[in-house]
Amino acid sequence: MYSSSFRQTKTNPARQRKKNINVNGESRSQKDEKPPVPFQSEKKKEKRIAISKLLINISIGLCIFSLVWFFYALYMRSAMTKRAVTLHPSPRLLDAKSTSAAVSPERFWGSYRPHVYFGMKTRSPRSVVTGLMWMSQISHSDVNLRHTCEQGDGLSSYGWLIHDGVNFGMQQIRDTDFTLTTTFVKRMGGEHGGDWTWRITGKQNNTASQAPIISLMFYVASDTQGYLQAHIEDKTRLSHVTGTSEELGDFKITFNKPTSREAATNKYASYNYLQTLSPGLDQLTDIVKNSLSHRFVFNPSTAEKRSYIAVDTYTPPPQKDNPIQSDFVVHQVTVQVPFQIEVLFESGSFHDRPNQLKGSVLTEELTSLKLSYREKFEETFGLQAKGFTPAQVRFGKAALSNMLGGMGYFFGQSVVQSNYHDYPILYPEAALFTAVPSRSFFPRGFLWDEGFHQLLISKWDPQLTREAVAHWLDLMNVEGWIPREQILGDEALSKVPSEFVVQHTENANPPTFFLVLEKIREQLDKPTNAPQLQDTLPFLRRLYTRLQTWFDWYKTTQAGPLPNSYRWRGRDKDTNRFLNPKTLTSGLDDYPRASHPSEDERHVDLYCWMVLASRILSSMAQLLGEPHQEYEHTYQTLSNNSLLSKLHWSEQLHAFCDYGNHTQAVSLQQEKVFVPPGPMRQQLPVKRLVRSVRKAPKLQYVNALGYVSLFPFLLQVLTPDSQKLEYILKDIRDPARLWTPYGLRSLSRSDPMYMKRNTEHDAPYWRGAIWININYLAVRALHHYSRKQGPYQEKAADLYQELRTNVINNIYKQYQETGYIWEQYSDSTGRGKGSHPFTGWSALIVLIMAEEY
Structure with a gap:
C-alpha cells in the first residue's frame, strides 16, 4: 500500500486532488487549491522589457533625429536665405574703382541723372x-x-x-x-x-x-x-x-x-x-x-x-x-x-x-x-548714304542721343524676397551704370529692356556696352539670379509705386543680353573688327562663368512640366481680379496666357529664349576654348523643330502657342454686393469689376495669336524650309490679324482679348498696340530669312521691305507731329501712346533705318 501510494504520488502528483481536513471537529474531503500562477512567464517579461527598451530607443532616436532635422532645416533655411543675398563668388567683372576719375576720367562726369x-x-x-x-x-x-x-x-x-x-x-x-x-x-x-x-x-x-x-x-x-x-x-x-x-x-x-x-x-x-x-x-x-x-x-x-x-x-x-x-x-x-x-x-x-x-x-x-x-x-x-533726308537724319541722331543721354549711374540696395524669407530684405549695396527706358516714367534699370538698349549702344560705343553689361552681371547672386528691376537710391525709389519695389528671387526676365553677345560674337568674326579682339576676348572670358550660372538658373528655376519645356514663374495669382493674370516676368505683362495659372503651363517665348541662350553659350565656349558639348547638346535638342512643334504647335490655330489650364469664356463683370436693409447702406464697399468664368478651364493650347506666337520666327528658331514659317508669314501680312500700316500689332484683332482691359483700372497694354522692340526683332528675322535659301525667301524679302518702311515712316511722322518717340503706337491710327519720351528700345528705329541687325 505504501509503495503503491508512493508511486502514484511520485509519478503523478497532479492526480492527488483531495485531502482530509477537520473543520469544527468534523473531517471532510476538499479539492487541493492550485498553487499561485505568475502574471507572466519570465520569457514574456523579458520580451516586453526588450520591446519597451526598443520603443524607448526608437523614441529617443526619433527625438534626436527630429532635433537634428530641425536644426538642419534651420541651418538650410538660414543658408538659403543668405544665398538669396549673397553675390556670385566669381571675380567681379568690374573693379570697385573702375568708374573712378583715376581709371576712367573721360567718363567720370556725365549726364547720369536721366x-x-x-x-x-x-x-x-x-x-x-x-x-x-x-x-x-x-x-x-x-x-x-x-x-x-x-x-x-x-x-x-x-x-x-x-x-x-x-x-x-x-x-x-x-x-x-x-x-x-x-x-x-x-x-x-x-x-x-x-x-x-x-x-x-x-x-x-x-x-x-x-x-x-x-x-x-x-x-x-x-x-x-x-x-x-x-x-x-x-x-x-x-x-x-x-x-x-x-x-x-x-x-x-x-x-x-x-x-x-x-x-x-x-x-x-x-x-x-x-x-x-x-x-x-x-x-x-x-x-x-x-x-x-x-x-x-x-x-x-x-x-x-x-x-x-x-x-x-x-x-x-x-x-x-x-x-x-x-x-x-x-x-x-x-x-x-x-x-x-x-x-x-x-x-x-x-x-x-x-x-x-x-x-x-x-x-x-x-x-x-x-x-x-x-x-x-x-x-x-550711313543714313545719308541710304537716301534719308536731312530731317530724317536729325531724327536718327536724336533717337541715338536720347538713348546715350538716358544713361544713368545709380547706387543703392534692391529690396528682395525669396521663398525662404518671411519678409523682404535688402540686397547688397551695388552700383549700376545703365540706360533707362523712359526719363519721365521709367528712370531706372530694367533687365530685359537693357539688352535691347545695348544693341544700339554697342554699335556706337562697344566700350560703353561692355561696362553696362558688366554692371548688370555683377549684380548676380550666387544662385544666378539678377533682380529684374533696379531701384537703387532714394531718387529712384521716389519714382516707383510701392507694389513694384520688392523683387522676387524666383522671378526671371527675358535674357536679352544674349542678343547683345550674339552681335559681339558676330562682329569678332569680321576681319575689319580684328582690333576689337584685344578688348573683347578678355571681357567675354571674365563674363563666361557668370553666364554659365545665369543659364543654369533659368534651366532649373524656370523648367516646365515636361522635359525641355519652360514656364515663367511669377504670374499674378489673384485670378478673380484680372481678366487674364499678368506675367510681368515675361516682359509682355498682360499678353494673354493660360486663364488659370498652374504648374502645367508651357511658354513658347521662354522656350525660344533658351534656344538663343544655349546657342550663344555654345558658340562662346568654342571661341574661348572651353567645353561646349553640354550647351551644344541643349541647343541641338531645343532647336529641333519637331520638339518645338510637339510642345507648342496648335493645329486648331495653325500657330505656336502657350499651353496651360485655360478657358476663353471669361469676362469682367460688375461685382455682386449684398445690400442689407437699414441705414448702413452708405458703408458698403464700392462695387468692383471681377472676373466671371462661364466655362471651366481645361488643359489645352492657349489659342492667342500675337507676339508670343511669333517667337520661333523672331528668334530664328525655325528652319528656312519649315512649313510653319509659311503660316507665320501669312499671319504677319494679314490685316485682320497682325499687319497694320504702322507695324505689327501685338495681338490679333480676332482674339477675344484684343484691346480688352485687364481690370477696371488697367488699360490694354500688350493687347493690340505696336511695340518697337518686337517689330525690330520681326524686321531682323525677315532680313535673316530673306537671305536664307528656302521656299519662303522671296516672301520674306518682300515683307521685310514693306514692314521696315511702315515702321520708319510712322515713328518719324509721330516724332515730327508730337516732338516725342513713344512707348507704343496705336494699331488703328499709328499715334504714339503710353509714356514719353520713350527712347529706350523704341530708339532701335536707328538700327532699322541703318539695316544693322
Missing part, C-alpha cells in the same frame, strides 16, 4: 550732384516748377538733339511760351575728371504774346559727402560755390551773368540764393518749393516793375531717423528771354588749364565736337 530735365553727376556712390530747375513768372499764384521729368508737366517736347555719350550733349526743351537749350561740354585735365561748362539759352516761342520772364535755379548738392561754401556778392547774387569731396578734391562752380544771345552784353536779371541742408536728393524739389516767397520785385529800367517768386528761407525739419544731411546751394536767376547763361565747373587739380571753357572758347569746342559727331554718326549708320 530723371531730371538737366543735371550732371559723377560715376561714384556719393557724388556731388548738379542740376537745373526753372519756372515761368506768370502770376502770383502759379508755381510751375520744373525739375524732375514729369509727363504731367505737359511740355511740348524735350530731349537730346545731340549726345555722344562722353564729351558733350545738346538738349532742347519746349515749354509753354519759351524754349530752353541746355548744352554741356567737358574738357579733360587734372586728376578728378577735368572741367565742364553748361550753356543755357532761352528764346521766345512763336506762340508767346510777349517775351516771358523766367527763373532758372542752378543747384549743387553734396549728397552726404564733402562740403560746399557759397560766395555772395551784392548781397543777393551767388557768384560761385567752392567745395571739396573725396572723389573731386577741391573744385569751384562759377555762375556767370546772363547775356543777350546776339551779343555778349549783360542782361538785367534779379538774383536770389538759398543755402541749406537736405536729408536726401529726392527732397530737393520740395525744399525749393517750400522756400519760395512772393515778396521780390523784378525792376528792369526798360519795363514796368512786377513781383516774382523766388527762393527765400528754409529751415530743415529735425531729422531723427537720418541725422546725416547734405549741403544744398541754389542760385536763382530771374531774366527775360532771350538770354544765354554759362556755368563753369573747374577742378582744383587741373593746374595747366590753357584758358577757361567759356564764351568763344566754348563755342569753338562745341563746333568741333558737333562735326566729329556728325562724321561718326554717318560712318556708323
